[in-house]
Amino acid sequence: MKQSDRAHHTVYKYASPLIALFLLLTSVADLNAAPGPNVIVIYADDLGYGDLGCFGHPTIKTPALDQMAAEGMKFTQFYSAAPVCTPSRAALLTGRYPIRSGMCSDKRRVLFPNSGGGIPASEVTLAEALKAAGYKTACVGKWHLGHLPQFLPTNNGFDSYFGIPYSNDMDRVADRKHGRSIFLKPEVKFWNVPLMRNTEVVELPADQTTITKRYTEEAIKLIQQNKQQPFFIYLAHNMPHVPLFRSPEFQDKSRRGLYGDVIEEIDWSVGEVLKELKTQGLDQNTIVWFCSDNGPWLIFNEQGGSAGLLRDGKGSTWEGGMREPTIAWWPGHIPSGSVSQELGSTMDIYTTSIKLAGGSVPTDQVVDGVDLTPVLLKKENSPREELAYYRGTKLMAFRKGPWKAHFITKPAYGREPFQEHDPPVLYHLEHDPSEKYDVAQDHPDVIKELKAAAEQHHKTVKPVPSQLEIPLPN
Known part of the structure; x- marks a missing residue:
């Protein structure tokens, strides 16, 4: 008998019947306590910090996301844990820097169709943690954490x-001599990407002209099917990763052209999900997160997005590569119209969601995500004070408070070598979010502090084999 059970037994034995009855009813009430909120994470692909109306874009209309922000909380200093797809998604779903799970590499930045690795079984995903707390779980959209059976959702x-x-853009079948020109007028037949239902391929190639719409319909169906029990839906859109496709209803609707059409369809999708939650009476019992896996793919020019006032984009550890447009929505709980300037990360979505669900955050391994509940519900200070910026396995930069030190810099793409800095390049991000003005010379004390913090972080990292470098079995 547990000690707590033994104590209750003693009380029931010697207390008056009325007190005993009260304690018994209290115990039953605890057992029947209301479950935590439903959790929906809507994750865009390669969306830039400046691509939404509520984050300042002048010609892309995002009324649903604007309303989501008006009814919830907009984060202005929220980060992905990596500047490219696979490691950033691993971090979101494990609450851990990808270097801890082996979901990063200096040779292959993401997983490919010829990769043999994927998310290790030892990692406790957000879905696994919420499932253990009694939630139904569903993944809709892009996975990119391993395509072999053992790695699938x-x-x-x-x-x-x-x-x-x-x-x-993988499984490309178009003649490679055309290079990037096939992205100017993309056609479904240029790629052979499979659409899957559980572990089976149901469409090859996936018809990407309707895929955003179909993902949305799937998410709405899941809400309807699971409305009587707590659920977690991970809705990970393919877009606006190139090649860009949108449904016929959104063709040539945006002043921003094809890219704008794609974003406006994603905005429509968000609106449909929130509308369904309200229709089902689930809005006050569902927290919805909206974020992106990394910054915009700038090398694709107008086919890529905008990081706004931030420097560089996808692939880089400059702010434009990892600071993401983020919104949290939970009517009746998150104060409407809130704007948080507190530091946050997609890894915190993991920990916060598990805590809200009454689940258990793993204790047998390092979890880097922190609980943002005080920020969401009370607009208090964030428990997150630091952030490490990794490119593959290299710790490129480190942020503490408003200060960011770059130890190594390299543009997102291209053959320019890594450039090491001693002393590090230093920016005050709350004064200079565009990282234009190196103030290292004026703040040797800050550099010393950030170096020490980075070294302390590095001591917690234990090298593990890279999953991205495992070849596909013969």
């Missing part, structure tokens, strides 16, 4: 899966 805590296993 249904073997990593998700009850169902409908989506593509890796990026929508």
Whole structure:
């Protein structure tokens, strides 16, 4: 008998019947306590910090996301844990820097169709943690954490899966001599990306002209099917990762052209999800997160997005590569119209969601995500004070408070070598979010402090084999 049970037994034995009855009813009430909120994470692909109306874009209309921000909380200093797809998604779903799980590499930045690795079984995914807390779980959209059976969503805590296993520009079949020109007028037949239902391929190639719409319909169906029990839906859109596709209803609707059409369809999708939650009376019992896996793919020019006032984009550890447009929505709980300037990370979505669900955050391994509940519900200070910026396995930069030190810099793409800095390049991000003015010379004390913090972080990292470098079995 547990000690707490033994104590209750003693009380029931010697207390008056009325007190005993009260304690018994209290115990039953505890057992029947209301479950935590439903959790929906809507994750865009390669969306830039400046691509939404509520984050300052002048010609892309995002009324649903603008309303989501008006009814919830907009984060202005929220980060992905990596500047490219696979490691950032691993961090979101494990609450851990990808270097801890082996979901990063200096040789292959993401997983490919010829990769043999994927998310390790030892990692406790957000789906697994919420499933253990009694939630139904579903993954809709892009996965990119391994396409072999053992790595698919249904073997990593998700009850169902409908989506593509890796990026929508992989399995290219068009003549490579055309280079990037095929992205100017993309056609479905240029790629052979599979659409999967659980572990089976149901469409090859995936018809990407309707895929955002179909993901949305799938998410709405899941809300309807699971409205009587707590649920977690991970809705990970393919877009606006190139090649860009949108449904016929959104063709040539945006002043921003094809890219704007794509974002406006994602905005429509968000609106449909929130509308369904309100229709089902679930809005005050559902927390919805909206974020992106990394910054915009700038090398694709107008086919890529905008990081706004931030420097560089996808692939880099400058702010434009990792600071993401983020919104949290939970009517009746998150104060409407809130704007948080507190520091946050997609890894914190993991810990916060598990805590809200009454679940258990793993204690047998390092979890880097922190609980943002005080920020969300009371607009208090964030428990997150630091952030490490990794490119593959290299710790490129480190942030503490408003200060960011770059130890190594390199543009997002290209052959320019890594450039080491001693002393580090230093920016005050709350004064200079564009990282234009190196103030290292004026703040040797800050550099010393950030170096020490980075070294302390590094001591917690234990090298593990890279999953991205494992070849596909013969």
